[in-house]
Amino acid sequence: MRHTRGRVVEVDDVDDFDRRVAAGARDLAGWRCRGLDLSGRADVLSSCHVAGAMFLGCVLDAGVAADLESRGALVFPTLPDVPVDTYRTSLYTARELFGAAGYAESPDARAYAWAESDLGHDGLLAATLHDHAIDGALAGWVGGRSLVGVMGGHAVRRGSAAYADAARLGWLLGRRFTVATGGGPGAMEAANLGARLVATSEHGLREALTTVAAVPHYDPDVGAWAAAGFRALDDAGAGAGGETLGIPTWHYGHEPPNVFASAIAKYVRNAVREAVLLEVCDAGIVFLPGAAGTVQEVFQDACENYYADPTSVATMVLVGRDHWTEHLPVWPLLRALARDREMEDRVHLVDGVDEAVELVG
Structure with a gap:
């Protein structure tokens, strides 16, 4: 604070x-x-x-x-040759990270190139100071808000049914909570999109989904991908007034941050980012189908709940019965872990996003 x-x-x-x-x-x-x-x-x-x-x-x-x-x-002092503000006092915005020129020259791309380089002593110090500053800015931002997390696969493409489901989830959750995601593409972007457009109608949400579907992936042109997102925001106008949080990292800088998070806490170090992302989601987390990264987040969250004080256990909802029992059988282990613990009644497996929304909180 x-x-x-x-x-x-x-x-x-x-x-x-x-x-x-x-x-x-x-x-x-x-x-x-x-x-x-x-x-x-x-x-x-x-x-x-x-x-x-x-x-x-x-x-x-x-x-x-x-x-x-x-x-x-x-x-x-301000450290030389560092493309990030090591003492910044606020979170990022998407327009700040993407800048006005092409993506290759953007602050986000330059920070990623720096983070992937041999940082040396001064660079490591700058990375630590930067992430500490983001910690402080994020603590101030989340104060007074109740956050629900949405985790899911980064590979989900715009225009797909899975993307539309994640956007609807964010749109529904955003009516009661501030939606937080890992801030990247795929299901994370879709959830941020839905939450950002919480003030618009279902028709407006569908229009935004159509707009972004024209550029389904950030490869090969991140700039075009981001521009489609900004167009959807501009078209939504006042309907894009929802507050939603993204917490990405330059560790995965090849995946650009999505433009729909109204506030972006971007970290250099992924381990810090992962811990913070779980910590701020006091209202619980919804896990959409994903692969290794999402599985890791499921069990990181489960570990927190396993050892949590009874008053601090947060709801976990896994969406996609077939995915979590057959494709990646996470559910049996999670249910066994929760047995006879305070978390047992707060861990759920559902088929769709509408069921998930009813269980959060």
Whole structure:
């Protein structure tokens, strides 16, 4: 949670910094100043007690950083040659990640190329700082919201029945909850699409599905794939006002983030992302048919529920009886694991998304 009062104060806006100083603040112990342009404020900073303060990625006049450090402050400079903001204070948007030029030149593509390179010491530090910043931004974003997760296969194509089912699931769940997904293509994209268009009619949802189906896959042209998504959002207008979360990772950067998540918590490290994705889904998770990645998520979630306090067990709903009992027989093991545990009555297997919606919460 972001602190704006008390012993620890997070100051992420230069106007907020100026307001506090103008009101008489001179003891900055416990302040966390992130990404502020503090140029021209050397005299103000020299008059403040700064021992115990932190300046993260701030712009400072020449000599000010050394002065702050000599008086007990911690100063973390902006790291060079890093295509991500290591001290950002908000989640991403799809338009920010895709940028205005072609996808190859987009912030998302450049960050993926960087994340796949030999990062070295500074790069690893930047990745850690970035993911920590995303943690903070995400904690602030989820506050006051009840989130339900939708997990499923990344290979589900636009225009397919499975894609339409996932979109309908997101559309129905979005009426009661904030829908969170892994933020990628396939079933994840479809669920984000449905939740984003929660304010539109079923006809409007079908129109959006038709629009994106014109470009069924991101291969070979990510730009065209994203553009079809943005067209669907533009056509929906006010109907695309739903809030929905995507939590992707540059570890799978060859799969671009979908454009339908209204907020995107994109991580460099996948292990962190996986844990966070499960953690934020307090209202439970619906698992659509998927392969190895979805199976991994099922049992990660099952492990959390197995050891959870009785008041913290979250609902698990597996959709697709044949898939989860015959194709990938996850259900028998999951049911056996849940037997005689607090989670036993919160684990379900259903045939379709309408049944799943009734069980969540």
